[in-house]
Amino acid sequence: MKKYFLSITLVFSILFVSAQKASEAPNVFIITIDGYRWQEVFRGADLSLMSDQKFVKDTNLIKEQFWSDDELERKKMLMPFFWNVIAKRGLLLGNRDFGNKVAVSNFYKISYPGYNEILTGFADKKFIANLPLRNYNSNVLDYLNKSETYAGKVAAFSSWNVIPYILDEKHNNFTVNGGYEALEEDQDSLNVLINAVQSKVNDKSHTRKDLLTYASAKNYIELNHPKVLFLGLGETDDFAHKKQYDQYLYKAKQVDQIISELWYYVQTDPFYKNNTTFIITTDHGRGSKSSNWSTHGFWVKGSGETWMAMIGNNIINNGEMKNKDIAYLKQIASTISLLADENFEAEDHTVARPLAVVKDQIKNN
């Protein structure tokens, strides 16, 4: 009997230790802002675009809210969390005005290849259009979900309804919710409410309203505490394509607010506090002129120019990087796994190495 008792105690303590190990493992959130330009991140709202009645319905009102002659002030008007918090506590990469660059490696410079690059660590030469087609490249979220530490602790929520295909939801085993896909209702009444609202949206496009995506993700986070979360927001790209610069700015400001609220939540929640990193980026750039800012693709100069922001554990607080250097979207996948203390490898493709700025920091710790 005593022997049994001892072995039961042993089993329980092993279970306890491994559960504790899993809960203490680092958390990583990946947040994407579809087609959001580095120009707005680092320069604030653009004066010529916001003065153009082709793109802005009330140019005076928009300028009152987004324009200042002072560049820092201007950037803070558009993205207060980026410039009040990330610029002091984290890292901002991709200000080409200083020669600090972030770029896509894929040839096409549209969304599917961009998200593929971010999530699989590989710039596929093969063209996949922005359509609900299966992605055969294995991704870092699935890799982490198959690890001992992160199993069942990975989730993805996106505004764009193609992300579940890029993550190959059908053949993977973690929670993915994209577009106006209904949420599981057995868990919480708020999901019932979100589903009811979603079903009533009458101008449904391929991109769910970002606030609904955020509400869905936030509820999931509060209930399940995922350790790895992908949050893909998309309305910035939609309004840019519609040439509505005013709405593009409002959506960017909204995303900044969403990230700010989410960061406050994780930093004040005992599960996440001081053990969570945010990596924020975009899937492609766009044109830089009034004739092409609204569009992107291999035929539009500037479409390969992107940016990244990072804050949290193992992220040095160097703020805005001004050294002449280049980083690529394809380095994000292995950076995510490095931050999670894992080593993402894929049998079907080569995975680009992690970002040096993160790797050096982890080495020094």
Ligand SMILES: [Zn+2]
């Ligand atoms: Zn687009």
